[in-house]
Amino acid sequence: MSSIKKNFIYSSLLTTTTIIFPILTYPYISRVLGVSSFGLCNFIDSIINYFILFTTLGLSVTGIREIAKVKHDSIALNSTFSSLITLSLVTTVIGSIILVIITFSVPQLFENKGLMLFGLLKLIFNSFLIEWFYKGIEDFKYITTRSVIAKCLYIIAIFVFVRQKSDYPIYYLICVLLIVFNAIVNIVHSRKFVKFSFHNIRILPYLKPFVTIGAYNIMISLYTTFNVAYLGFKCGDIQVGYYTTATKLFAIILAINTAFSGVMMPRMSSLIAEHKFEEFNHQLKLSIELLLSFVFPIIIFTIFFAPEIIDVVSGSGYEGAITPMRIIAPLFFVVGYNQILIIQTLMPLNRDKIIFRNSMYAAILGLILNILLVNTLECIGSAIVWICSETFLMIASVINLKKTCPLCFPRKLIVKNIITMIPLSVILSGIYFCSMNSIIKICISGLIVIAYCLI
Numbered sequence: 001m002s003s004i005k006k007n008f009i010y011s012s013l014l015t016t017t018t019i020i021f022p023i024l025t026y027p028y029i030s031r032v033l034g035v036s037s038f039g040l041c042n043f044i045d046s047i048i049n050y051f052i053l054f055t056t057l058g059l060s061v062t063g064i065r066e067i068a069k070v071k072h073d074s075i076a077l078n079s080t081f082s083s084l085i086t087l088s089l090v091t092t093v094i095g096s097i098i099l100v101i102i103t104f105s106v107p108q109l110f111e112n113k114g115l116m117l118f119g120l121l122k123l124i125f126n127s128f129l130i131e132w133f134y135k136g137i138e139d140f141k142y143i144t145t146r147s148v149i150a151k152c153l154y155i156i157a158i159f160v161f162v163r164q165k166s167d168y169p170i171y172y173l174i175c176v177l178l179i180v181f182n183a184i185v186n187i188v189h190s191r192k193f194v195k196f197s198f199h200n201i202r203i204l205p206y207l208k209p210f211v212t213i214g215a216y217n218i219m220i221s222l223y224t225t226f227n228v229a230y231l232g233f234k235c236g237d238i239q240v241g242y243y244t245t246a247t248k249l250f251a252i253i254l255a256i257n258t259a260f261s262g263v264m265m266p267r268m269s270s271l272i273a274e275h276k277f278e279e280f281n282h283q284l285k286l287s288i289e290l291l292l293s294f295v296f297p298i299i300i301f302t303i304f305f306a307p308e309i310i311d312v313v314s315g316s317g318y319e320g321a322i323t324p325m326r327i328i329a330p331l332f333f334v335v336g337y338n339q340i341l342i343i344q345t346l347m348p349l350n351r352d353k354i355i356f357r358n359s360m361y362a363a364i365l366g367l368i369l370n371i372l373l374v375n376t377l378e379c380i381g382s383a384i385v386w387i388c389s390e391t392f393l394m395i396a397s398v399i400n401l402k403k404t405c406p407l408c409f410p411r412k413l414i415v416k417n418i419i420t421m422i423p424l425s426v427i428l429s430g431i432y433f434c435s436m437n438s439i440i441k442i443c444i445s446g447l448i449v450i451a452y453c454l455i
Contacts, residue, residue: 021151022248025158029171030245030314037168039241043232044112044172046240048099048119050229052126053221055095057214059088060132061347062206067136077193079200081133087203087210092127096120108233115172122176128183133190146185154178212352219359223366223389227382230370235378242320243379245310247386250302250328280348287344288410291336296421297449302329304428305445308438324383334390341397351400358396362389424452 030038063084070076103109103116134143157174161167232240302309306325310318346355366389373381431445 021155025155026248027313027315029158029162030318032162032164033168033171034165035241035245035317036237037165039232039237039239039244040112041115041168041172041175042228042244043237043240044109044115044119045175046228046232047109047116048122050221050226051095051099051119051123053217054214055091055123055127056088057091058210058212058217059084059214061213061343062209063130063132064136065209065347066206067133068138071137075200078195078197079202080206081190081194082196082198083201083203083206084132085127085130085196086198086201087206088127092124096123099123114169118169118173118176122179125180125183128187129179130183130186130190133194134186137193139193142189146182146189150178150181150185153181209350209352212356213347216352216355216359219356219363220393222363223370223385226366227370227374227385231374231379231382234374239320239379242318243324243382245314245318245321246325246328246379246383250325250331284340284345287340288337288413291333291340292410292413292417294453295333295336296417297424297453299329299332300421300425300428301445301449302326302332304432305442308441311438312442320379324379327380327383328387331387331390334387334394338390338394338397341394341401345401346397354397354400358393358400361396362393365389365392424449 033041066080066084067077070080099116099120103113103120109116131143134140154174157177158171161174162171228240228244231243303326306322306329307319310321310325314321342355346352366385369385369388370382373384375381377384427448428445431441431448434441
């Protein structure tokens with residue numbers, strides 16, 4: 001079995017746990033904490049994630065790409081690893097100081113300084129997470145094993161220690177300790193492959209992609225992470241609870257394609273380095289076919305059964321998440337295709353400037369739409385901002401790739417898939433209007449969608 005198949009199997013297993021574990025904990029947490037406390041935790045976490053974004057910048061992509069290039073040269077591997085983690089530690093120290101200052105300066109954050117200090121712990125240990133290293137050396141077996149063990153401990157802690165609405169600080173601390181655990185294990189395990197040394201540290205060669213790709217991530221965050229923070233400041237914790245409920249369920253399902261892109265990223269970088277362009281193009285076509293094989297049935301399923309999904313997963317009080325969930329349903333295709341265009345194509349081709357420029361335009365659009373829509377439409381406005389910005393990014397990336405890579409937008413294949421979805425839409429509409437239990441509806445329609453995908 002080829003290494004890429006093994007990696008995809010491990011990544012698929014990891015993705016399966018990524019889907020199953022939230023399904024086990026999410027209904028419990030959302031019901032125990034309630035929409036307000038749950039929204040507060042997500043609001044604080046969005047701010048912490050924003051600091052993580054600024055301190056890591058483009059490290060995840062740069063790390064994978066650079067480690068993949070030197071993984072067979074131990075001296076170069078040690079130098080690259082030491083240089084990248086030093087760069088990360090420097091930015092983390094700066095970010096931590098700024099985070100402490102704003103925590104004690106902004107009244108809304110000072111009121112929740114306990115959660116913010118937990119978040120500081122998450123920010124610090126995130127610099128030791130080094131997932132980029134293991135993806136760069138393509139050790140997906142270790143990543144999967146460690147993640148499964150960590151998530152099992154996380155689930156046990158959630159059910160044991162989070163018992164009532166006032167336990168929301170404990171819930172957030174458990175989420176932070178998950179990062180701490182993974183970081184400690186990763187650093188200890190990395191000593192089998194690489195040694196950190198202050199000798200031969202070269203930060204300058206990595207600084208440009210670190211900043212450029214980081215700028216791309218920051219731009220993207222203006223209509224993803226920033227959406228949550230802006231919504232929290234302008235509209236309160238309840239609207240954040242609605243929006244994060246809709247988007248978190250979306251993220252669980254999208255994890256399938258994200259796992260595949262994560263496996264393909266280091267491999268595509270290696271193919272470019274080895275000048276194997278025919279195989280590179282072949283792998284891109286396979287990625288597109290894989291995406292289209294399951295994405296449209298999921299979109300239709302989500303649009304029809306959003307009320308039932310919200311009811312089963314989150315319970316009463318989260319009805320405000322239904323409309324945002326329906327609005328962002330097409331993002332299963334848009335974001336999935338963007339991952340192919342950017343993570344599997346533009347990044348391995350080192351088209352960092354194109355990525356930055358496209359994301360900057362999309363971010364400007366997202367920022368303008370946030371100001372125009374969120375104050376009045378609240379969480380629905382945030383959903384509209386996200387889908388408009390991602391769609392713009394996809395269109396811009398398609399236009400740029402026509403000039404640099406023979407990857408055409410699969411219009412005919414998309415039209416063909418949409419036509420074949422008509423019978424499925426009729427079947428699901430019939431089930432939707434039947435008077436039956438929400439769980440039964442989801443189970444029956446879910447089995448039909450899976451069967452339809454396979455056929």
